[in-house]
Amino acid sequence: MKxxxxxxxxxxxxxxxxxxxxxxxxxCEQVNIVTQENRTPEFLKxxxxxxxxxxxxxxxxHLTESLAIIExxxxxxxxxxxxxxxxxxxxxxxxLERICELGVLSSVAQVFxxxxxxxxxxxxxxxxxxxxxxNRLAANLKVVDxxxxxxxxxxxxxxxxxxxxxxxxxxxxxxxxVPLDPAFKNINRWYAGFKERPSAQx
Amino acid sequence: MKxxxxxxxxxxxxxxxxxxxxxxxxxCEQVNIVTQENRTPEFLKxxxxxxxxxxxxxxxxHLTESLAIIExxxxxxxxxxxxxxxxxxxxxxxxLERICELGVLSSVAQVFxxxxxxxxxxxxxxxxxxxxxxNRLAANLKVVDxxxxxxxxxxxxxxxxxxxxxxxxxxxxxxxxVPLDPAFKNINRWYAGFKERPSAQx
Numbered sequence: 001m002k003x004x005x006x007x008x009x010x011x012x013x014x015x016x017x018x019x020x021x022x023x024x025x026x027x028c029e030q031v032n033i034v035t036q037e038n039r040t041p042e043f044l045k046x047x048x049x050x051x052x053x054x055x056x057x058x059x060x061x062h063l064t065e066s067l068a069i070i071e072x073x074x075x076x077x078x079x080x081x082x083x084x085x086x087x088x089x090x091x092x093x094x095x096l097e098r099i100c101e102l103g104v105l106s107s108v109a110q111v112f113x114x115x116x117x118x119x120x121x122x123x124x125x126x127x128x129x130x131x132x133x134x135n136r137l138a139a140n141l142k143v144v145d146x147x148x149x150x151x152x153x154x155x156x157x158x159x160x161x162x163x164x165x166x167x168x169x170x171x172x173x174x175x176x177x178v179p180l181d182p183a184f185k186n187i188n189r190w191y192a193g194f195k196e197r198p199s200a201q202x
Numbered sequence: 203m204k205x206x207x208x209x210x211x212x213x214x215x216x217x218x219x220x221x222x223x224x225x226x227x228x229x230c231e232q233v234n235i236v237t238q239e240n241r242t243p244e245f246l247k248x249x250x251x252x253x254x255x256x257x258x259x260x261x262x263x264h265l266t267e268s269l270a271i272i273e274x275x276x277x278x279x280x281x282x283x284x285x286x287x288x289x290x291x292x293x294x295x296x297x298l299e300r301i302c303e304l305g306v307l308s309s310v311a312q313v314f315x316x317x318x319x320x321x322x323x324x325x326x327x328x329x330x331x332x333x334x335x336x337n338r339l340a341a342n343l344k345v346v347d348x349x350x351x352x353x354x355x356x357x358x359x360x361x362x363x364x365x366x367x368x369x370x371x372x373x374x375x376x377x378x379x380v381p382l383d384p385a386f387k388n389i390n391r392w393y394a395g396f397k398e399r400p401s402a403q404x
Contacts, residue, residue, distance in 0.1 A: 048344075048345045048348070049301070049305070049341065049342065049345055057290075063293050063294075063297060064297055064301075065296070065297045065300040065301065065304075067296065067300060068293050068296035068297040068299075068300055069293070071292065071293065071296055072289055072290075072292070072293035072296075075289040075292060075293070076289055087274055087277040087278055088259075088274070090273065090274070090277060091265050091270050091271070091273065091274035091277070092265075094267070094269065094270035094273055094274075095265060095266055095267045095270040097270075098267040098269060098270055099251070099266075099267065102267075103251070106308075113334075114331075123334045123337075124330035124331075124333060124334060125330070126328040126330040126331045126334075128326035128327070128328040128331070129316075129326075129328045129330070129331035129334075131326060132315075132325045132326060132328075132331075135325075139251065140251065142250075143250045143251055146250070
């Protein structure tokens with residue numbers, strides 16, 4: 001197996017944090033999004049949407065979509081469990097991961113796309129779309145903050161894929177110049193704590 | 203168990219199609235989004251984000267996020283399999299489901315939010331955001347069209363959660379007045395065929 005990766009983008013980061021938490025080592029090859037290496041005909045054969053990360057399987061086929069890759073690796077390597085161990089536990093982890101992805105990471109990405117100079121010229125930037133995304137981000141962070149409460153990790157007493165996604169989202173928010181509101185005390189505490197884990201450097 | 207549902211919204215539809223394909227019967231209670239029943243203090247206790255569907259578990263707790271609900275029900279009722287039976291099969295189904303959700307359904311939703319009279323006043327509508335979403339929708343439909351090819355179902359020879367999501371997305375696109383380009387011949391053929399299944403009426 002091999003991973004097509006880009007240091008600096010949130011979905012590849014989510015996967016690298018996951019791998020580090022699992023103790024899995026898979027070789028990575030960098031594909032530079034900034035210089036559009038992900039838009040070459042050769043790469044588009046691997047992922048026609050041009051997204052990263054991509055997992056190359058041993059039969060030479062390619063698996064795209066970060067969460068599908070993570071669920072696949074979890075299927076192959078159930079220990080340590082990063083998506084719970086019972087149906088209800090798995091449901092709670094996936095529920096939180098979805099909120100962190102669709103509500104937090106996607107909202108940060110939309111603010112980034114509609115405000116950051118890097119995206120100007122790549123699509124039509126809209127201040128209104130950015131404001132909608134900021135509102136959605138705040139609403140979702142509020143829910144995540146309540147869910148975390150005083151737990152050490154997003155979904156409870158041990159790390160899960162929800163931590164991987166939230167960490168990648170908040171790191172990306174820093175890059176995108178979307179400050180994390182100090183009012184979200186539980187998230188801020190969790191974020192400071194997770195930064196100390198070796199996986200945060202992945 | 204009990205489902206809080208709204209006929210007319212895409213994520214609840216996705217779940218109902220899934221239940222019908224599985225042959226599962228769970229009582230549904232309607233929560234009217236149009237009259238904002240999903241924004242009452244009582245409902246926000248069940249889902250603080252106000253989204254539907256919500257699954258009420260037998261212990262009285264609530265599980266939100268449609269895909270987390272579906273994965274949970276699949277965990278409890280593995281037969282007939284709607285997310286594959288081997289790690290690679292499951293990965294391929296989840297990969298396609300993600301493209302149908304993040305690339306197709308989310309894009310349709312963004313066009314709807316930025317163009318439809320129903321959404322005017324609920325957020326700031328942006329023609330530029332709508333155009334970006336239309337472009338993203340077309341790019342993702344092209345990939346889904348190629349992936350379907352001449353297969354009877356999105357992920358191969360039997361129905362999967364990818365069909366549930368794509369069907370809900372395309373039905374919502376009709377409501378949102380986002381026409382499906384006839385150029386996507388495989389999707390159009392699949393859509394016409396899936397409409398004939400009993401689950402399509404769910």
